[in-house]
Amino acid sequence: METTLKLYNTLDNKIAPFVPNEPGKVRMYTCGPTVYHFAHIGNLRSYIMEDVLEKFLRYIGYDVDRVMNITDVGHLSSDADTGEDKMLKGAKREHKTVMEIAQMYTDAFFSDCAKLNIRKPDTVVPATSMIDDFIHMVQVLMDKGYAYFAEGNVYFDTSKLENYYTLTNHNQEDLNVGVREGVEEDTAKRNKTDFVLWFTKSKFEDQALKWDSPWGVGYPGWHIECSCISIKNLGEYLDIHCGGVDNIFPHHTNEIAQSEAYLGHKWCNYWFHVTHLNDETGKMSKSKGEFLTVSLLEEKGYDPIVYRLFCLQSHYRKPLLFTWDVLDNAKNAYDKLIKRIRALDKEGAVDAAALEEWRTKFAEAVAQDINTSSGLTVLYDVLKADLNGATKRAIIDDFDQVLSLNLLQAADTVPEEPAADDALVAWIEERIEARKAAKKAKDFAQADAIRAELAAKGVTIKDTREGTLWELN
Ligand code: AMP
Ligand code: ZN
Secondary structure, three states: OOOOOEEEEOOOOEEEEOOOOEOOEEEEEEOOOEOOOOOOHHHHHHHHHHHHHHHHHHHOOOEEEEEEEEEOOOOEEEOOOEEEEHHHHHHHHHOOOHHHHHHHHHHHHHHHHHHOOOOOOOEEEEHHHHHHHHHHHHHHHHHOOOEEEEOOEEEEOHHHOOOOOOOOOOOHHHHOHHHHOOOOOOOOOOOOOOEEEEEOOOOOOOOOOOEOOOOOOEEEOHHHHHHHHHHHHHOOOEEEEEEEHHHHHHHHHHHHHHHHHHHOOOOEEEEEEEOOEEEOOEEOOOOOOOOOOHHHHHHOOOOHHHHHHHHHOOOOOOOEEOOHHHHHHHHHHHHHHHHHHHOOOOOOOOOHHHHHHHHHHHHHHHOEOOOHHHHHHHHHHHHHOOOOHHHHHHHHHHHHHHHOOOHHHHHOOOOOOOOOOHHHHHHHHHHHHHHHHHHHOOOHHHHHHHHHHHHHOOEEEEEEOOEEEEEEO
16 A cells, blocks of 8 residues: 655645655654643543554554653743743642652553553653753753853753744744743843753742752753653654644744754654644633543543544544533444444455455545544445445454554444443332332232332333342333
């Protein structure tokens, strides 16, 4: 199968054929979570769509090497290097140490990912495990004249670059992050867009994690970790870098600045950004009371895979609005789809030519800038096609390498009979006892009324020598 992926690239805002640096091989980097709290389902929209991108690249024959960081230090409350470290905020909230928080939420993140069939990247690197490498990179940037030391911190000097704003998808308003959030401006910066590579003068007194460095005891800025972890694990030429759109500025803009200053050449060719999922109140936030997590979906009785389907029904660059009603629609669509697959006949030989033909159709659909909804349409077309059940099942299983919706697995699981809940069972038993007492007292009208009452709730009763048996219809 010869399929060329056409991918939208934030670097030039165009869709163009994807060509990796090395034929057949893709080096892909993903900004991982900041592990100070559970991931919300907005974060997970980004990871689901990045997972589809990775799996699709594999599906069309690439060998993919994917790396993800875990942000466990240095991500401050404001992306403009101000405010409290998010990790410390989490630790205070839960009366735990920063490292306990990091471990707990890293585990929670991968558990959520597993429930959504998001493959764990080949390499996962916590920022705190690479401090020496960050220090080395900052030192090189100092030596090359791209960084300066002022009032206790090391800053990247953005005026040293010809084109700091390489990622074009932003405007001046986005650049005023610090100002917009009403945070004090950092007077040590030579230019407004300069950013911290290494903090020693802590912006707050009680930063828990600190390391020795040539500039004094301190901790790394957030952006340096991704550049460094990526270059160390994937080399100097990166094919695809992923994240949510909020990462475009300043995070990814700063990653490009420091990586290219360090390397002396272009670093990454394709930037893949997922547009946000919003709820009805606007932007999703972890500070809102009941924020939307995978556990909350489960508590409300949804299989997390339904949320994956919901994401796949839309294009990753379109804004997506979450409501419980739209999730219900996705649940109904999933249940119906599984029923149709369950009804397929498993007998018969798989038509290999048809499988290949449908593989191509599916690949061509998804290849148009990861068009997952078109891919789903091809799946429905397979169900309608004139093919035997075994061939349809083989094709569906093949598509599921990319979709990861547990399609055959769910279809082959016999649905459980709806179980009566405890309160209902207690009520039925109480009514049966009341009927027995009525019969004993020869109050047959009352006994019949109770039988009717049970029947109205879908309960059929049968009197046997062993007593009264019941069944829920
Ligand atoms: P964080 O844990 O805050 O570092 O974010 C993890 C990932 O989720 C990043 O790639 C963000 O860009 C992305 N993200 C944050 N909010 C949303 C959202 N509402 N919808 C989609 N992706 C998001
Ligand atoms: Zn990053």
